Amino acid sequence: MDFNGTDPSCRRPPPLALDIILNLDLFGIILYSVLTFMATVSVLIYIEECVYIYKKVAANKKSAIIWVNGAAPVIATMSCLGMWIPKATMFTDMTSATYFSIVVFKFLILMIEECGGDEAFLKRSKNKTFRISTGPCCCCCPCLPQVPVTRRSLFILKLGAFQFAVLKVIFTILSIILWTNGNYDVADMEITGAAIWINPFVGVLTIIALWPVAIMFMHLRNTLRSLKIIPKYAMYQLVLVLSQLQSAIINILAMNGTIACAPPYSSQARGYLMSQQLLILEMFIITLVTRLLYRRQYEPLPDGESDEESKMVVSSNNTANVA
Template sequence: MSNGTNLSVDPSCLGQPPPVAIRIIENLDIFGIILYSILTFMAAVSLMVFLEECVYIYRKVPANKKSLIIWVNGAAPVISTMSCLGMWIPKAVMFTDMTSACYFAVVVFKFLILMLEEIGGDEAFLKRSSKHKLRISTGPCCCCCPCLPHVAITRRSLFLLKLGSFQFAILKIVFTVLSIVLWTNGNFDVADVSITGAAIWINPFVGILTIIALWPVAILFMHLRTALQTLKIVPKYAMYQLVLILSQLQTAIINILAMNGTIACSPPFSSPARGYMLSQQLLILEMFIITLVTRLLYRRQYEPLPSEDHDDNENTYMVAMPKSA
């Protein structure tokens, strides 16, 4: 007589790929139907709110800011829509995540340009900053380096700020296309963290590019936050940062926990697939809330910008340049 115990393990818990959409529908219980319906409704509302906002922007906003505000406002609805597609079609999660990441890479650059346009454009920015130097000891790169020298605001330094964010918008798309090409050849797998896998080389490099791109935006925000205070730039920047944290950092943490088996499998989802699914569902809810908040922030009339003298007296992140004898 055998003393062993026969344990049956669902095949989906043994590292199987994500299920197809029809299998998810077949396995939905009452709670699952309600959950999926509510999240799909939230994603649809987010998209409709964004489309309505686009109509408003084209009618009411000056031409130089129309496309910029639409791009920035579209971050949360686009991520929500892509997450909804990934929730219903788990096999497409890699592509929906890549689409969201590419869109947000462009938003990083657009937000920097939007701040410049809010101050009046490049010329107005240079005129306001001609008597000051800029502190570059800000996050995410150099917040712990207060000894860094102050940088004069010139056309060259402004160009470098733009270039720092623009490179991410371009290179992120390039590396995404490269990842898809390698995936079709069987060389790219987001779950493969071995030294011979392409993901272990591409993802850290993209992470470095991300940090480099966020740095100029943070520098410019700290520079202009007082001047643009009446335009509610602080909560706008907070929403931009929140989208970044939730769509990138939160997703990465959940995926790491799932790949390590911390998140248990739940047929028909393996542990990694369930982690991806939880990430998509959380993003839909979070981006829905952010969509409503950003609509309130961008769809309102603001007081005029303060005078240049008022800005000079209050902006603590600009350092006066010494006058030459």
């Protein structure tokens, strides 16, 4: 103990992987083995799903579905690496966040491709409008006007999601460069630190990117209901909440010292460890659910106009039979 009554080991940097292995007890060995097994199974399920998608799915949907399906396995894998190699936590978290930034854009593209592509979407949504008073930006502003569905508005929605995929990669590279120079530290909340400026800006970009996806989902949720778009969107949102919000809350508690240190882990390193272990379990479950949702026959979506006409014909025939 030092003169403040704090264990000096609680101030140490994250331990090496070898130190973790040497300090594991029986429970730790079982826990680490089970979590590693879950992460490995998640990757194997994803690989098998990629093979299925490559063989069964039309070319215009393959890329989007593979990217979206990979969110949970990638996060589980990065969390597993961070669990075994605590010193690499910053890089594994950055990799997961960067991948998910691309998933945000790809999920928007997936919804459009499920309609048959841009042209089919515009034809199907002719004379319709986007409701922009939705989360995460404007859910509290129901008075906002509805925007007509045009090629320009569709491009703006795509651009809103695409900017996050590009800028997140740029800021990740910038953060790594600053880290090598000693200017970037996730735990450094001083006004002179780079993290206090980069992280809030990335947060704003995230909100801006999530908004177009929410707008598109609200517009297509009834059209794509037969394709299970609602549970798919729920899984996408769940990955977002667990990988971003849950991790942020745990890390904030750790930096404030709410989570006690447990040598060889400092309070912050133990917070990262808890977050990663939870994510492995959660992403494993999401991987299983996602496989069930996307494991289907990918047939073209029926045309909206023909559906309406067929319903009118059926209803008129039923009326004639009753008469």
